[in-house]
Amino acid sequence: MWQLAAMVLEFSTWSRNNQWVQLQVSMEPGYKFQWVGRRDGHQIPQRLHAAFRTFGWKWPGKRITVLTQPPADLHAGSDAALSVAVLVGSRQWPIRVQEVYSLYGSVDLFGKILPVPGDVLPESWPASSRFHLVPMEWKRHFSGNNAVVGVGTLQDIQNFLHHGMRRDQGASVQKKEIIWPDLRLSEDLQWFFLVVAAGAHPCFLMGPPGTGKTQMARLWWKLLDVTCEGGQFLEPMPPRSAHVPIGSWLERTEGGCLFLDEVGEWPLKALEALRKPLEEAQCSTLYIAASNPCPCGFQGHASRPCTCPPGRIQAYQRRFSGPFLDRFQLYAYVQADPSDESVVWSEVRHRLKRARAMQSKRGLGLNGQLPADSLGKALLVQEAAWTDLRLWQQRTGMGERSVHAVLRVARTMADLEESVGVQPRHIRLAAHWHWSNQGLISKSDLWGPAHSWSTLGAPRSPRPQSSQP
Ligand SMILES: [Zn+2]
Known part of the structure; x- marks a missing residue:
């Protein structure tokens, strides 16, 4: 959810302990990245920067603070949620996120969205989210559920957030489309x-x-x-x-x-x-x-x-x-x-x-x-x-x-x-x-x-x- 005053973005993501948690990302001027309570946090900007560059985006020069609610042990499965928060928050994606989404998936260096080996499929979905974006590999287990959307890359997520479900109700978003910003x-x-x-x-x-x-x-x-x-x-x-x-x-x-x-x-x-x-x-x-x-x-x-x-x-x-x-x-x-x-x-x-x-x-x-x-x-x-x-x-x-x-x-x-x-x-x-x-x-x-x-x-x-x- 977009909260203008505080510049905080919030998504649901799937934790290592197999539960849904809220990921809150705050962005303000500055140059520091801090993930409260996560030990491998310092490597995240370099890793995601490499993935972003595949599509011409970059890790922004901002002070970024990440929190989970309730406090939880997160792993690479939260990459997708963090990436979206950072790209929307730095306005590299000219998108106003109007509702809460659940986002799960690790992001590799080419920007592909993948499940983390060993993670189990969720049995339920967060009630606060209207859509749940997951790796393609997971989508086939939920083919009857139109709220579950399979995505292959970060670009797919951008396309989905921009066009929503208008294009193809419930089907996975695969077609690449360029969104021309206001220049x-x-x-x-x-x-x-x-x-x-x-x-x-x-x-x-x-x-x-x-x-x-x-x-x-x-x-x-x-x-x-x-x-x-x-x-x-x-x-x-x-x-x-x-x-x-x-x-x-x-x-x-x-x-x-x-x-x-x-x-x-x-x-x-x-x-x-x-x-x-x-x-x-x-x-x-x-x-x-x-x-x-x-x-x-x-x-x-x-x-x-x-x-x-x-x-x-x-x-x-x-x-x-x-x-x-x-x-x-x-x-x-x-x-x-x-x-x-x-x-x-x-x-x-x-x-x-x-x-x-x-x-x-x-x-x-x-x-x-x-x-x-x-x-x-x-x-x-x-x-x-x-x-x-x-x-x-x-x-x-x-x-x-x-x-x-x-x-x-x-x-x-x-x-x-x-x-x-x-x-x-x-x-x-x-x-x-x-x-x-x-x-x-x-x-x-x-x-x-x-x-x-x-x-x-x-x-x-x-x-x-x-x-x-
Ligand atoms: Zn000067």
Whole structure:
């Protein structure tokens, strides 16, 4: 049951002594995990974190306290109940749990729900629960009871809680369905979000904590997954030394997404160790880096002041060298604003489908991964757009790598508008988005007017215009 004031979630679970007990999980800001009276409690976060990552979730940075009522000896059979409490309580599952459920099952490292060997089947069910979610292996013993629901994975539980019993009365929930959360972004960022999703462009997100950087990365991955059956999502723990197994990360995320979070906190040598592999990677990984803009996190925030001395902010941002930032095709400052609007998922998916169709017709893969030698002939850049691009290169002194990044991104914008040729405004906006990346290290007024495209006219065309071939 969801109790707003105390942020406590409660489920029934099956104990080692074969009785139903209440599991109460309280969550608040902080970083501690405590299970009152359970000796192996300290291992639980790592174990469940590994299982969560299979689906792109993670163990949250929260102070989590667990209690059982009455006090009971619990074992891995309570994994499912704890996982659901943690995922709902940290809002990774955008679900309001309206009633009490019984949940039983251990969770393995792949997120599968399994019975604990030796546990006996319950003879009765808690009266307070309307539904009882148990491993598939148990469900077949209760096939006549519609309140008993068999689940195979954590994803099945999420689907069940979201859709309830409407889909198939009493039958086990097996069909995988993605639940698209409410993503609120400014108009500019909505266009940015769409461009990255359509072309799988490696990008760098900077912004205060809690503005949805991680959520955006996960959603890009999910969109890749639904449109081209991608690989896995990997969010490695920030390294403590220069040793970064980037090769193995890229291998594991082939066709998927590698999310490098909090890179501002990584050792400098670790950042530099990423450079070469990212440059040489001939893989189809969409890699995304995210960082706070300064040590306190709030530089550039609309309402909350940054408390860092100016020298500290520059020192922090100077950690990202030009060559490192050059590995990313796009750069964005992400922040939440009350005027942000919800992303309309049906529209996003419709437009992605069209843009992907344009790309597959060319037969060269996604734009973000186009080989450099195919750029010139493949992209159909209009003459005036070339002129703008060369002018931009002269003025900024950007190298060929940046020019390639701008071309790839501009092509995706044209694809999203179903425009045959790349037009000057595509080039200008793509260059602006790429240049802000470089502005990170070369300009003191990072987000101010110095950033705008002063002589060519500011690139203000985030809203897609009607297609003009
Ligand atoms: Zn600050």
